[in-house]
Each structure stands twice: as C-alpha cells, then as structure tokens.
Amino acid sequence: GQQLNQSPQSMFIQEGEDVSMNCTSSSIFNTWLWYKQDPGEGPVLLIALYKAGELTSNGRLTAQFGITRKDSFLNISASIPSDVGIYFCAGQLPKRYIFGTGTRLKVLA
C-alpha cells in the first residue's frame, strides 16, 4: 500500500534539544495527523491539522500543515526522555488513511 515519506528515519538527540521531522506526499490531503507510538502500545493521536498553513500546538509539540497540502512538519521543543518513541504522520483520504514510514526518536539524557 501507499506510504508517506517521513524523515528522518531515526534520530538521537540530547535531552533539552529541539526536534524537527517532516512528512511529504505526492498527493494532496485535507487532513494531516501526527501520532506517537511507544513500544508494544497503540499509536496515540498528538495533533490533527485541517487547513493548509495551519499551525497547531499541543504542549511542547507544534505541527504545521504545509501550504501545498502535500507536506506537514512536527517540532518537539526541549525534548525529555519520555519523548522516546516512534512518531508517524498520516493523511486522510475518503474511507482511508495513509501513514508515514515513521521517525524513531531516541533521547540521550
């Protein structure tokens, strides 16, 4: 099935650093979603974006819906050890969702 291109694939960062990741598509989406998944758990919705150019925050997380509607960005500020996990994006189509390949984040204390 189709997957969205997400980068970076993985990253090690120091605690306190800011993190950026992005997701790109060849298709236009009307909704972008960002999730975090901890090992052995289901994905948890972090942020939902519904409008091109929209910038939405959830605590230390900020996500943006790209103007072209073909990309989205997630930033995490002042990372902490519990930010460790896999982050992935999703775009919504009628009756289905397309997921990114995921960014594995590891935080060094």
Place this chain on the structure above:
Amino acid sequence: DVKVTQSSRYLVKRTGEKVFLECVQDMDHENMFWYRQDPGLGLRLIYFSYDVKMKEKGDIPEGYSVSREKKERFSLILESASTNQTSMYLCASSLYTASYNSPLHFGNGTRLTVT
C-alpha cells in the same frame, strides 16, 4: 476522550485455530478499521467498516474476515491461523466517512503469536 478497547493485549494460538480479535469503541463512531503492523512494513489495512453490517476489503484481506453486528463493536476473524499472521493487530475508529475533520483513534493493540 475517545476510547478504543481491544479485548486482548497478547494472544498465543496454534496453526489452524480460528481466532477472534475483538474491538469496542465508546464514541458512536461510524468507521472502524483493522490494521496489522509489522517491522519495515508499517501499518497495513486489513478491513474497514463504515456502518453496521457494512465492510470493505483493505490492502491485505486474505486469510481474514470481519464482523460488525453493532456500531460499537468490530471483530477480526482469522479463519485458520497461520504463522505468517503473527503480528501486532491494531483496531481504530473515526467519526464520519464524509468529513475530513475526523481523526483516527487507535486501540492499544493485540500482539498475536501463531505457533
């Protein structure tokens, strides 16, 4: 908050067994989905349902069937479990089919091992 509950976190079944995975959501969502998640392959859609008794095949329906007799419950059935169905299974739901303001909410997953 939306709650999507999968009945089992871990299951171990033998090859050839019939396996039922149950999922319940408590927010009156129209849509329910079953995915499997495997390393390197991401999330793959098995089946989805946009209404009671309605179902549509996803990308990998072979070896699976589903049942949605009530709006809140969506069951995934492995008719005859095989070792290549060992995976993490994720149930999800969303509010409306026609609306784009309808994020997907996942359950906690069922780790199925077929021996």
